[in-house]
Amino acid sequence: MVVTREEVKHLGWLAKLEMSDAELQRYTAQIEEIISYLNMLNTIPLEQVKPIAMKKKFSELRKDAPENFEDAVLGTRYRKDGFVKGPRMV
Amino acid sequence: MATTTKIGLEIHCQLTGAKSKLFCRCSSDYRGKAPNANICPICAGLPGTLPLLNQKTVEFAAMITLALGCKFPDDIAFYRKNYFYPDLPKNFQLTQYNAYSITSIGVDGKLEYGNGKDARIRRVQLEEDPGRLVYASGSMDTSVYVLIDYNRAGMPLVEIVTEPDFADPKDVRMFLDKITSIIEHLGVCDTKLEGSVRCDANVSIDGGNKVEIKNISSFADVEKALRYEITRQRTMASREIQVRSETRHWDDARKVTKESRTKEEEQDYRYFPEPDIPMVLLGSEFVSFIRQSMPELPDTRKERFMSKYGLSAHIAQVLIGNKELADFFESTLMIYLSPKEIANWIVTDLMSFVDERQKKEEDKQHLLFAGLKVGPEHIADLARLVDQETINRATAKQILGQIVRTGEMPSALAKKMHASRIDDASVLAQAVQSVFQMEQAAVHDARRNANVANFLLGKVMKITKGTADPKIALEMIQKKLKED
Amino acid sequence: MPLYTLEAGQVVEGIKNREFSAEEYISQLLGRIEKVEPKVNAFVTLNKEEGLNRARMLDKKIRDGEQSGPLAGVALSIKDNICTKGMKTTCASKMLESYIPAYDATVIKRLMSAGAIIIGKANLDEFAMGSTTEFSRHGPTRNPWDISRVSGGSSGGSAASVAALECTASLGSDTGGSVRCPASFCSVVGLKPTYGLVSRFGLVSYANSLEQIGPVGRTVSDVVSILNVIAGSDENDHTTINSNKPTYSLQERKGFRAGLVMEFTEGADPGVSKMIYNAADTLEKQGCKCEEVSLPSVQYALASYYTIATAEASSNLARYDNIRYGFDMNPEGYEWNSYFAKARSNFGEEAKRRIIVGSYVLSSGYYGKYYLKAHQVRSLLKHEMETLFKRYDVLIGPTMPILPFKIGERIDDPLKMYLVDIDTVVANLTGMPAISVPAGFADGLPVGLQIMADQFAEQTMLDIAYLFEQAAKVQRSPEL
């Protein structure tokens, strides 16, 4: 077995995805199949190959000039005194 | 019982010297603004936005890298540190990461921080600050919701990570003072702004498990937190209880470190390179540009103070230990060039008027001299009066004691005092008369040995409690010696 | 002939010369949409009123003798993962069902100032993750040539709306073939530019290092006129190439050398292969030299693509926690972990699957096994392609290895679905440009010819596409 149900459950916790038992069952089987396919990457001799990287010069970076953004940015209606309301932290 | 203590530090400095945030054009001056009034689609993590790396922050981070003796890689990259938290708009933090190849802006440095001690710097990296959480009812436990302000989100931070090279919390304090002076001198961080410098520490004793201490909100508390934690660990060791590897939080109110209550499942940050920011080429041209544009560092300044102005190592060290002092000193020299005199006035006399509380840096929000009404022009004036012997040192001290409160110019005050002295000429004559009566033997000696006149002057000064102008008094004594 | 059948160039000329008004043109399109949309389902949101307003303003401009712009009156459907200020941008997801962007994507700004009119937001697979547009909260977009079949994806709404004459042209996004696949299935032209040619600012990220926004049109000429407006560096996207704004034109050029990629023709359905060999013959008759070539590393392309795409996606989709924007769900009283998990359970199946796969390949200890290897494969492929481009102007093959299939046919088999992207992902992995042009029909269903060129060799690619289009004379629009 390449991927276990427990692993998928843990990944779900890391990615903050609630899954029912049925979903977990189905995803584990499907992800097992997908990861088995991706495992072909481990059969390729790639030691000599360098990954491609995009590069930029220091001079091309954004200049440090502040600018105000005028329009409303946040869409949520759960607000208080300008703050955004979030869930409990405990 | 001998124990070995190992302390390592993670220091965060906000680059408040930059005008805009790390990846967007929002102002870096977020303090005091209404909640969520200093945000844009980029720092609020709206869909479709892309990070736009601020050139200035790379420059500042590079200056810190050089100041800490770190090496530069050929190019730098940014990584995503993936974890969820309500203060993190994208639910990942853009930071740097050293794996597969060196990518953070500085690595492998060393900083001397006093009495020949030094600490190794593991890395210097550039990253973004998250937003801020506020608990509606004041506490995390009782609030049914949390209030989020994203104004701080995306502020540029430089993280400095040291090797566990400290054994004594006092050394940590000296090291942090040095870091403060460096970033102040570089102009990259205003350390007086609330929360602009933060420090996490890790502590282990006798090769035991490492404990991270987080949430230390000011450098001043680091020493306290470390002392507490070391004592806690030693006590455990003496009772043969094993120290757990854990993260503890510094409770600012109770001055203790506390176990973190949230027991999280094992976190896995799933780092990978940020695809929206190309690698930034540094290279030798960049490094020489930074070298040239770099302001003077405290150590160089100290040497200059010693060689150019002839100051003692001790006086020079006190001055550069706090950029405000050193700047005050140099501004004074611009008005009146008498380096040693002025340095003494600042380091010994002026400092004695600084509030004890401020000296201990418990109140770092304000400038050292904030409560005093003196500026460089006052000290320059004072030094000039003393140099020209218009007033004596004792009078000068008296004058300083007044002007720190009133802001009056020393020369103006001296003139007033001189006028009152003329009024008091008869008082002085009386004083001289009584000294001549009391010290007849000395008067006798003084007629043959002119130097003894100074003894008589001392007596006169004592009787007048130092209010007499010594010059006039001496003249009067000499005149009287000849007369009789 | 109804106005809605016109090409972009004809629309611009007609409106400018006042043969018809922009308002008339938009009204006719809206009528057409009303008629065919129930069958096709290409749109998520229609922009009727605002579209008509823009048309009237344009008509006034023209009456007043003002400049009207190179795309004056051209009506575009915009894939609903490209941000339009003040107009819902849902990514066909519950997570953004009521999301209204506070800003326009760079491409939208450029198109608007060129005089284009947005007629609606086009359907897609949720967050552009899919090859059929079946993974949409708004239901699948149907293939205008056979509405029992998929339109392709993920820009299915874009391609179908163009084929069904519901707009002049469209903007899609192409991460692993998402413009070219539906273009092929719907028998229209779809182009993926060189990585960095077109700004991604305002494109809701799926896999940042692979994707580009690309135009969809009924003709090569329409695609060129849109590309000319959207291409060029953007200060809001650090990954755009720093150079002068390119301008493409259509030239009658002959004597091209084309490499026919064996791995692509061999892996395709016989009906598709046959059409591609026919296409090669057509090009030879036009004086091109076609030879079979091999790209051995193609066998690793899909593993590389799905590793990188899911890894980047898992991180990109993390921001949808429903705190700052999203659907209506009061956070009060929830413990934060459970609020996040509950809100995020509203992602569709495919998005969830990719988030988990992406989290897996990035997990501690796996980075070197998957992500890094996948990037090395990109290098390998790029090197092979560059070697071929020393001898050939373009590489050709089928866009899709199969014909448009029935809706629902592959939806329960994710891996089988992924495998249909084999011919398209190569251009995304290498950053090279590619275009799909209609090649004809097999069993009455469209086949697309894919033409790939070297980085920033869009002009050459377009010249050959145009040459082929003129010679092949494929039927343009279906009966609906």
Ligand SMILES: [Zn+2]
């Ligand atoms: Zn911002």
